[in-house]
Amino acid sequence: MTYQDQMRKGTTAVILLHLLAELGRPVHGYEVIKELQRRSEGGFDFKEGLVYPRLHELERQGYLRSYWQESGEGRRRKYYEITDQGRQRLAEERREWRAFRSSVDALLGLDEAA
Amino acid sequence: MAAGLACEIDALLERLRAQMDLDGEREAELLEELRVHLEEAVAEGLAGGLDEAAALAQAARRFGAEAQVGRALQGAHAGWGTADAVMAAAVPVVCALALRWLVYAPDGTALGWPQLLSRPSFWLVAVVALLVPLLKLPRWRYALAAWVIFWGLTVLFGSAAALRW
Numbered sequence: 001m002t003y004q005d006q007m008r009k010g011t012t013a014v015i016l017l018h019l020l021a022e023l024g025r026p027v028h029g030y031e032v033i034k035e036l037q038r039r040s041e042g043g044f045d046f047k048e049g050l051v052y053p054r055l056h057e058l059e060r061q062g063y064l065r066s067y068w069q070e071s072g073e074g075r076r077r078k079y080y081e082i083t084d085q086g087r088q089r090l091a092e093e094r095r096e097w098r099a100f101r102s103s104v105d106a107l108l109g110l111d112e113a114a
Numbered sequence: 115m116a117a118g119l120a121c122e123i124d125a126l127l128e129r130l131r132a133q134m135d136l137d138g139e140r141e142a143e144l145l146e147e148l149r150v151h152l153e154e155a156v157a158e159g160l161a162g163g164l165d166e167a168a169a170l171a172q173a174a175r176r177f178g179a180e181a182q183v184g185r186a187l188q189g190a191h192a193g194w195g196t197a198d199a200v201m202a203a204a205v206p207v208v209c210a211l212a213l214r215w216l217v218y219a220p221d222g223t224a225l226g227w228p229q230l231l232s233r234p235s236f237w238l239v240a241v242v243a244l245l246v247p248l249l250k251l252p253r254w255r256y257a258l259a260a261w262v263i264f265w266g267l268t269v270l271f272g273s274a275a276a277l278r279w
Contacts, residue, residue: 030150030155047178049148049151050183052151053183056144057190
């Protein structure tokens with residue numbers, strides 16, 4: 001597993017929560033993926049199929065809720081939206097990320113350069 | 115969507131399904147969600163000027179290896195796995211044991227329905243047993259099956275209380 005893979009694995013949940021919080025409306029999985037690709041401008045390279053297990057985990061943990069809706073042509077789509085619990089988790093993750101980043105920046109001497 | 119493309123997507127989803135061991139209802143929902151994703155990805159490729167084969171190949175490449183995605187989905191949904199199944203089976207068994215204790219006195223004599231129904235503890239056990247399916251265990255079918263067996267035994271014990279099993 002590359003360094004980028006490890007970083008991505010550790011941050012996918014908080015990124016998904018942030019995305020859904022910022023969109024502020026229910027979105028389906030494909031839209032989530034397209035929005036991630038658009039915002040990262042290709043820098044956040046990931047296999048699209050692996051986003052679904054993360055969405056499902058977040059849902060099981062109560063951070064997201066979902067519902068099915070007819071989308072025409074007899075198809076249904078599953079939509080996700082963030083819960084209050086998810087927003088709390090996001091706030092905690094953001095705080096932890098800031099603290100972690102500051103520590104690593106200090107260790108690498110990057111805080112002075114910034 | 116062309117029939118050929120639909121078949122290819124079916125085949126991809128079938129390979130993915132082979133990596134999972136979830137209950138049928140959950141698997142069907144997962145595959146439905148992923149099918150919509152793949153169809154949309156293929157449609158995007160076609161709209162971008164790719165032919166069917168290239169659009170499908172692109173969608174599959176971006177989607178990721180079926181084995182990897184299937185294992186990740188299994189991991190996301192299996193929950194406690196064995197612990198779930200044990201708990202699903204254990205709760206009704208505990209109820210059955212409690213009922214057995216209620217029905218049979220230490221000297222081996224059994225209560226009939228009239229005496230049993232007058233005991234608050236019997237109703238407590240009955241209500242707990244009724245709540246078992248509400249545990250929403252991923253493997254809830256085990257719980258439901260155990261619950262049905264438990265009530266079958268209850269009726270048997272109650273209607274033939276003189277039996278010593």
